[in-house]
Amino acid sequence: MKKIITLDINHEHYEVAVEPNQTLLDTLRYQLGLTGTKKGCEVGDCGACTVIMDGVTVNSCLVLAMQAEGRQITTIEGLETKEGMHPLQTAFVEKGAIQCGFCTSGMILSARVLLDKNPEPTEEGIRRGIAGNLCRCTGYQKIVEAVQSAADGMKEGHQ
Amino acid sequence: MLLPKFEFHEPKTVDEACQMMAEYGASAMVLAGGTDLLVNMKKKLLSPQHLIAISRIEELKKVDSSPFGLKIGACLSVSDTASSDAIGKKWGALSAGAKALGSPQIRNLATIGGNLGTASSAADLPPSLMAYGARVVLKSSARERTLPLEEFFTGSKRTTLADDEMIYEIQIDEPAPYSGAGYESLGVRSCQDIKIVNVASFITLDGPGGIIKSARIVMGCVGPTHLRAHSAEKILVGEKPGEAIFARAGELAMQDATPRGAAFSRASAGYKKDMVGVLTVRTLGTAWKEATGERN
Numbered sequence: 011m012k013k014i015i016t017l018d019i020n021h022e023h024y025e026v027a028v029e030p031n032q033t034l035l036d037t038l039r040y041q042l043g044l045t046g047t048k049k050g051c052e053v054g055d056c057g058a059c060t061v062i063m064d065g066v067t068v069n070s071c072l073v074l075a076m077q078a079e080g081r082q083i084t085t086i087e088g089l090e091t092k093e094g095m096h097p098l099q100t101a102f103v104e105k106g107a108i109q110c111g112f113c114t115s116g117m118i119l120s121a122r123v124l125l126d127k128n129p130e131p132t133e134e135g136i137r138r139g140i141a142g143n144l145c146r147c148t149g150y151q152k153i154v155e156a157v158q159s160a161a162d163g164m165k166e167g168h169q
Numbered sequence: 170m171l172l173p174k175f176e177f178h179e180p181k182t183v184d185e186a187c188q189m190m191a192e193y194g195a196s197a198m199v200l201a202g203g204t205d206l207l208v209n210m211k212k213k214l215l216s217p218q219h220l221i222a223i224s225r226i227e228e229l230k231k232v233d234s235s236p237f238g239l240k241i242g243a244c245l246s247v248s249d250t251a252s253s254d255a256i257g258k259k260w261g262a263l264s265a266g267a268k269a270l271g272s273p274q275i276r277n278l279a280t281i282g283g284n285l286g287t288a289s290s291a292a293d294l295p296p297s298l299m300a301y302g303a304r305v306v307l308k309s310s311a312r313e314r315t316l317p318l319e320e321f322f323t324g325s326k327r328t329t330l331a332d333d334e335m336i337y338e339i340q341i342d343e344p345a346p347y348s349g350a351g352y353e354s355l356g357v358r359s360c361q362d363i364k365i366v367n368v369a370s371f372i373t374l375d376g377p378g379g380i381i382k383s384a385r386i387v388m389g390c391v392g393p394t395h396l397r398a399h400s401a402e403k404i405l406v407g408e409k410p411g412e413a414i415f416a417r418a419g420e421l422a423m424q425d426a427t428p429r430g431a432a433f434s435r436a437s438a439g440y441k442k443d444m445v446g447v448l449t450v451r452t453l454g455t456a457w458k459e460a461t462g463e464r465n
Contacts, residue, residue, distance in 0.1 A: 011176075030177035030220070033207075052170040053208045054275055055361065066248065066277040072203050073278070076177050077222055120273065141360035142272025 015079040019044065020088030028075040035059045035070040037078075038085060046086035046115050050144075057143035060116035061085050067123050067142070086115035089122065097167070098122055098160040107156035109147035116143045121157045129165060133158065172207065173216040179225060183308065186223055186335060191310040193219045195332040200224070201244050202279040204271070205287045223335070229282075232256065238342040243282025243335070247294075248273070250281050260341060261459065262297035262350035262369050262452075269293050269354045272361045282336040285321065288328045288394065295322070295395045296369035296387040297352045298339065306338040307331075315340070325393040345382075347374040351455025353448045354389075357435070365436045366390050368422075368448035372405065372456045381405045386418070386452075388445050390435075391426035398422035401449060410460075415453040419446035 012027045019042070026041050035052075038044040038061070047070060050058030054069040061070045062084040089096040098118045101107070108114050117140055124131060124139030131139065136157045137150075145153060180186040190197060197219035200206055209215045223229055229244035234255040241250070250256060251267035270276055270284070270293040284294040285305065295318065303318045307330060318339075321328050330336070344350070354367035367389040375382045384405040386398040401421040408414045428441035436444075 029174075031172035031174050033172070053211060054204055054271075054278075057272065057274060060274055067274045068278050069204075069274045072207050074177065074200075074203070074207075074220075074222070076179070077200075077203075077224060123273075138360070139273065142274040144361075 013076065015076060017042075017075070017078060017083065018081065019083045020085060026075070030074065030076060032075045033071055034061070034073040034075050034078045034083075037075040038070060044085050044087055048112050048115055050112065055144070056113075057116040057120065058113055060119045060143060062119055062123060065123070065126075067120050069142075084119070086118060089118065096122070097164050098125070098157065101156040101160035101163065102153070105152050105156035105159055107149060107152040109145075109149045113143055113145045113147075117145070117153055121160070124157070125161055125164065129161060131157070131161060170211045172210050173213065175210075175217055176219045177222065178219060179222045181226065183223075183226060183228055183335075183337065184310075186221055186226065187308055187310040187333075189219070189221050190333045190335060193221075197221055199286070199335050201283040201286075202246065204275050204279045205283060224280075229337070236343065238340065241281060241339045241341070243285075243337055243339065244280045245282075246277055247271070247279045247281065247284065248276040250294075251276065259344060260297070260301060260350070262300060262352040262371070262455075263294065263341075265352040266293040266297045266354075266367075266369070269352075269364075269367075275361070281339060285318070285339070286328065286330065286336055288322050288324075288326050290325060290392060290394050291364045291367070291390045292395075293354060293364065293367065296367050296389050297350065298341070299387040299395055299397070300350055300352075300369040300371035300385045301341045301344070302371075302385065304340045305336055306340065307334045308337040309334040313337070319397070322394040327394075344371075345373045347376060347379070347460050348372065349456040349459025349461070351452035351459070353451050353455075355444050355448065363435060364390055366441050366444040366448060368445060368452050370449065370452035370456045372410065372453065372460055374410065374460050377461060380407055380409050384418075386422055386449055388422060388426055388449075391428040391441050391445055396425065396427070398425040398445075398449065400425055405453075410453075410457045412454075415450045415457075418453060419450040422446060422449040 048058035050056035198217040229242040231242040233240040350371040356362040401418040428438040
């Protein structure tokens with residue numbers, strides 16, 4: 011039976027009627043039109059559907075919409091501010107870290123949580139941080155460079 | 170990939186969850202992190218009529234440490250298990266297991282209780298927990314029972330859990346003085362894979378530079394459930410720790426292992442056996458270092 015729940019996504023509240031067997035991923039994409047979150051393997055292997063929930067990354071294909079009620083959710087659409095794109099987004103564009111783009115949302119959200127926790131990651135740290143996100147174009151090198159470049163830029167910005 | 174239809178329940182307390190389990194029995198399953206259960210439901214391997222989500226029950230996320238040991242709530246996430254100072258300080262092999270599991274996203278959802286309930290012999294947390302001699306507390310509306318983790322697993326994907334029972338807590342005793350443990354796992358990749366072999370070892374010495382008083386070695390992926398390397402453990406007791414005796418223990422652990430290998434598996438039986446030997450030696454080395462105070 012459908013139930014009306016309130017989801018807190020990118021600091022906005024959305025009232026949606028959801029079925030118990032509906033995932034957060036499908037709710038984001040099909041009911042709320044937030045299609046920046048991608049649907050890949052659907053079984054928690056690829057990381058394309060990564061969102062940030064209460065400060066940590068999760069595979070939204072493995073979270074029921076009803077379980078997400080009351081949690082703070084950030085999707086890729088929530089990263090851009092009035093000032094423009096997030097430094098990670100800019101770095102991905104500038105470094106050519108986007109090929110087909112399917113993994114990009116998840117990659118950037120994983121990188122964002124990584125940099126929140128550790129603003130000066132090593133290359134190894136970056137690789138571990140994005141270990142749950144698969145890039146089928148295998149463009150990992152440029153992705154790692156983009157995260158490194160964003161980290162460097164954000165550090166300078168703070169000084 | 171659609172999930173089969175079910176009714177969703179989110180009890181606020183353990184008692185409420187147990188009452189629901191009593192009411193729905195075999196038609197209900199407990200949903201913790203969902204990283205195994207929802208995948209199996211998507212693949213239509215499971216289709217419970219009721220899901221009882223326990224992820225909002227705070228009591229199940231505790232890490233209580235006392236001079237006697239640890240009490241860990243079943244719903245503590247694997248990432249919180251990996252980053253807990255209380256766990257890392259004295260039960261480093263459990264932290265090592267938690268860090269080796271899945272991917273960051275999976276670790277954030279998956280729970281320690283779920284990793285036990287799934288009862289895969291390739292799971293990352295049971296070897297260390299069994300090596301530390303952990304117990305599980307199972308609860309239902311009618312009763313509560315505590316049993317050694319070793320007795321909880323009854324076979325591949327099988328446990329002693331009754332239809333109306335849930336895993337409530339994991340208890341680990343304070344390690345005896347001059348104890349140490351190690352965990353090592355081998356996979357195809359360093360992340361997001363199913364282990365080929367994993368081993369945890371725990372030893373207690375009778376004093377600094379003394380002989381081995383007790384030893385527990387637990388091997389994964391080489392039997393229907395995690396196995397104790399009994400003959401390897403036996404040969405260690407009463408001996409002074411050292412490379413030669415560890416190598417002998419590794420050889421015996423290989424004999425204790427009963428891998429299936431071949432078509433259904435990720436590696437041949439012979440390879441798994443060889444790696445059991447290697448990982449046994451390595452984990453005993455880590456355990457020895459810790460037992461003599463040389464922490465990593």
